[in-house]
Amino acid sequence: MPESYEEFRSWSPRQRSGILRGPDGRLRALLYAQQFDRALLEQLVALAERIRSAEPEGAFRAALSRALRGRAAALYFQQPSTRTFVSFSLAAQGIGMVTEEIRSPERASLVKGETTLDTLLTLAELSDCVILRHDDPEAIERFAWEIHDRGLPTRLVNAGSGADQHPTQALLDIATLISRFDLSRTDPPLTVGIVGDLRRARTARSLSYLLALYPTVRQVFIAPPDLAMGRDLVTALEERGVTLVETTEFDAVIEELDAVYLTRMQDEYGETSETVRALFGNYRLSSERAARLRPHACVLHPLPRREELPIELDRDPRTRHWEAVHRGRFLRMALLLHMFGKDTTDLS
Numbered sequence: 001m002p003e004s005y006e007e008f009r010s011w012s013p014r015q016r017s018g019i020l021r022g023p024d025g026r027l028r029a030l031l032y033a034q035q036f037d038r039a040l041l042e043q044l045v046a047l048a049e050r051i052r053s054a055e056p057e058g059a060f061r062a063a064l065s066r067a068l069r070g071r072a073a074a075l076y077f078q079q080p081s082t083r084t085f086v087s088f089s090l091a092a093q094g095i096g097m098v099t100e101e102i103r104s105p106e107r108a109s110l111v112k113g114e115t116t117l118d119t120l121l122t123l124a125e126l127s128d129c130v131i132l133r134h135d136d137p138e139a140i141e142r143f144a145w146e147i148h149d150r151g152l153p154t155r156l157v158n159a160g161s162g163a164d165q166h167p168t169q170a171l172l173d174i175a176t177l178i179s180r181f182d183l184s185r186t187d188p189p190l191t192v193g194i195v196g197d198l199r200r201a202r203t204a205r206s207l208s209y210l211l212a213l214y215p216t217v218r219q220v221f222i223a224p225p226d227l228a229m230g231r232d233l234v235t236a237l238e239e240r241g242v243t244l245v246e247t248t249e250f251d252a253v254i255e256e257l258d259a260v261y262l263t264r265m266q267d268e269y270g271e272t273s274e275t276v277r278a279l280f281g282n283y284r285l286s287s288e289r290a291a292r293l294r295p296h297a298c299v300l301h302p303l304p305r306r307e308e309l310p311i312e313l314d315r316d317p318r319t320r321h322w323e324a325v326h327r328g329r330f331l332r333m334a335l336l337l338h339m340f341g342k343d344t345t346d347l348s
């Protein structure tokens with residue numbers, strides 16, 4: 001066990017995952033996609049699907065709506081959000097939790113000089129679960145350490161940690177892929193292209209880690225040189241024996257792809273040169289590129305989109321980004337139920 005935050009920080013995310021679980025082995029704090037194993041991932045996907053397909057007026061939905069009654073979730077979103085905020089809020093309410101939020105830090109006591117950590121500790125005292133989006137990945141790591149070190153019962157979920165991770169977005173993206181393909185197939189292996197600003201797209205990083213749970217999936221990273229995927233992730237995937245291809249040429253690989261995951265330029269994380277901006281136009285799914293994409297392919301985008309996925313393609317049955325948005329509420333319900341130990345017999 002680490003004895004200080006500094007020691008905790010020196011550990012790899014996989015090593016840290018031990019103290020992010022409760023004594024029952026369940027996730028207590030979800031910070032990184034690497035905390036999932038295949039069994040848990042598939043269990044959550046199955047539960048989310050069961051919730052999604054349940055009769056709105058049926059007994060299962062009624063049991064769900066009471067599952068976490070009496071519990072409270074506090075959502076602290078220091079960065080903008082549409083989907084993640086609304087779907088977490090509706091997910092928590094849909095399983096009986098009450099929710100409260102800080103979405104405008106300028107109206108919180110931070111402006112009086114309170115630290116982010118004290119703000120978060122306040123939410124931990126007042127609620128049972130904190131759902132956090134923050135531009136500094138260290139904010140959630142420090143808070144997770146404090147929860148552990150102080151022995152607090154509060155659950156914690158990462159709803160986006162700077163340019164590092166967004167594990168629940170990756171859950172709904174991989175769930176959409178699982179609904180379309182056998183990810184374990186070997187002949188031929190499934191090929192997933194991840195395209196765009198891979199250096200800074202946290203959703204791409206988290207998805208890549210989840211895909212690595214299926215080592216036969218071939219991952220193809222397609223990005224301009226300045227926005228290539230971080231070496232930390234590439235090394236981790238190589239160590240796990242994942243087949244990985246890196247290219248700058250979308251056109252050279254488009255016909256090989258079974259799935260395409262597009263990302264927007266993450267320009268909130270620093271200057272992006274005019275040269276890179278101009279190059280980024282090569283990483284969009286133009287109608288010419290869509291015409292070359294395989295007939296059975298699946299196209300995803302975490303949204304919000306810019307020009308990388310033109311709205312005209314929404315009518316192309318290969319695009320599944322709206323379906324993924326729809327899945328978000330149910331996967332987040334499944335995750336919260338798991339974290340509070342309510343995902344099994346109580347609901348049957």
Ligand code: ASP
Binds near residue numbers: 160303
């Ligand atoms: N909404 C996703 C995120 O918060 C993707 C994006 O903003 O481009 O990471």
Ligand code: CP
Binds near residue numbers: 082084085169304
């Ligand atoms: N996909 C996603 O995280 O969307 P928001 O930023 O709107 O929450």
